[in-house]
Amino acid sequence: MNAKPVIKDKAKLTQLTVKKPAPLMQFLIEQLPGKSRTTVKSLLAHRQVSVGAHAITQFDYPLESGQMVTLNWGVVTEQTRLRGVKILFEDPYVVVIEKEAGMLSIATAKEKLLTTYSILSAHVKKEDPNNRIFVLHRLDRDTSGVMMFAKSEAIQEIMQKAWQEAVIRRSYIAIVEGIVEKDEDTIRSFLKENKMLFMYSTKVPGEGDEAITHYKVLKRSEEFSLLQVELETGRKNQIRVHMKELGHPVAGDKKYGSKVNPLRRTCLHANLLAFKHPVTGEELSFETPVPHRFLTLFQ
Numbered sequence: 001m002n003a004k005p006v007i008k009d010k011a012k013l014t015q016l017t018v019k020k021p022a023p024l025m026q027f028l029i030e031q032l033p034g035k036s037r038t039t040v041k042s043l044l045a046h047r048q049v050s051v052g053a054h055a056i057t058q059f060d061y062p063l064e065s066g067q068m069v070t071l072n073w074g075v076v077t078e079q080t081r082l083r084g085v086k087i088l089f090e091d092p093y094v095v096v097i098e099k100e101a102g103m104l105s106i107a108t109a110k111e112k113l114l115t116t117y118s119i120l121s122a123h124v125k126k127e128d129p130n131n132r133i134f135v136l137h138r139l140d141r142d143t144s145g146v147m148m149f150a151k152s153e154a155i156q157e158i159m160q161k162a163w164q165e166a167v168i169r170r171s172y173i174a175i176v177e178g179i180v181e182k183d184e185d186t187i188r189s190f191l192k193e194n195k196m197l198f199m200y201s202t203k204v205p206g207e208g209d210e211a212i213t214h215y216k217v218l219k220r221s222e223e224f225s226l227l228q229v230e231l232e233t234g235r236k237n238q239i240r241v242h243m244k245e246l247g248h249p250v251a252g253d254k255k256y257g258s259k260v261n262p263l264r265r266t267c268l269h270a271n272l273l274a275f276k277h278p279v280t281g282e283e284l285s286f287e288t289p290v291p292h293r294f295l296t297l298f299q
Contacts, residue, residue: 013092014071018063024051025059027069048072050091052280068280082119088146088286093155093279095120095133096148096286101265105138105147120149136160137234142252145172145270146286150278158278163234168283169274172229172239173218173290175267175297176248177258180225184216187242191235198255199237201245211235213242218290219298224251224262226290226298228271239268263293 016031028040028049047055050070051063063069070092084103089096099105099116106117117135124131133149134156150156159166189201192208202208212232219226225248229239240256243249249257251267274285 013073016069016071018065018067018069020065022063023059024049024056024061024063024069027063028071031069043071052277052282054282082123084114085116085119087123088288089284093151093277094148094159095124095151096146096273096284098146098288099139099144101142101144101269104141106135116147117149124151137163139270140237140240140266140268142266143268143270144291146273146288147270148273148275155278165276166278167234167273167275169272169285170231170234170270171272171287172231173269173271173294174215174227174229174239174243175224175251175262175294176227176243176246177224177251177260178248179220179222180215180217180227180246180248182217184214187211187213187215187246189242189245191238191241193236199235199241201241209233209235211238211242213238221298223260224297226294240266262297267294269294 016027018027022030025040025044028043029035029037032040041059043049044057044059047057048071049056050072051061051067072092084100086098087095088098097116097120104115107115117133120133124133131151132153133151134153136148136150136156136159139145139147150159189203189211190205190208191199191201191211193199201211210233214230214232216228217225218228231238237256240250240253243253244256249259251258252261252263253266253268254261269288269291271290272285272287274283276283
């Protein structure tokens, strides 16, 4: 197969390009002549072999020409749970996590320690003190759900320059006050921030950034509606502002007009993030279920 290794870190990472179709186990044995079959099996069993951006354990997984096989010689864990954070996916380039409500994405002037950023920074530094993570997007403190960080400044730059093209889909689950009449609809406006850091909506073109939000009603009760919300654009506080404009603010979101707080949090959860991997180009999708506490309001 004559695949030539590209070694970024001889101690931890080896990348091999597949030249012709073959089962994964056979490919690894041929490319690692100094390693025993038992060692190769152990690499697979411990999720230390990735094809593209996915960890693979299947020994007869069919490889195709042009695919990239990555060997991680360090310890690999899946769905690692840290304080307030669950790692859904991690490779040498990005880390995808599920954040709990109540945790800041990054530090503020008032709180610098317990943030998603600081927790993940400590996590990657356990493998190498020089490792770092880089912010790609944020979730509000009381919003839970899926978010992603880059593991190098180069990947951060690639993703942020082409964010609209790289992110295929962003979906949220929201509990809003009152009964939303239309089963589904789209809200379009322009969002702008005032001097008090409050986002507001206007229909006047050019007075802010265009914001497009699609929503669909999943459930209704006497007091609330459960919505699935899709972002076509990703503006600051977009869902919260658009729900206020709709006349049905997100429950628990006092800043944008909510009058009740049934779950003692902003009832907004980022349940799905799909994007093109910045290195492999592969389309990846990560989805979490509707929080159980949300559903208790609709029983």
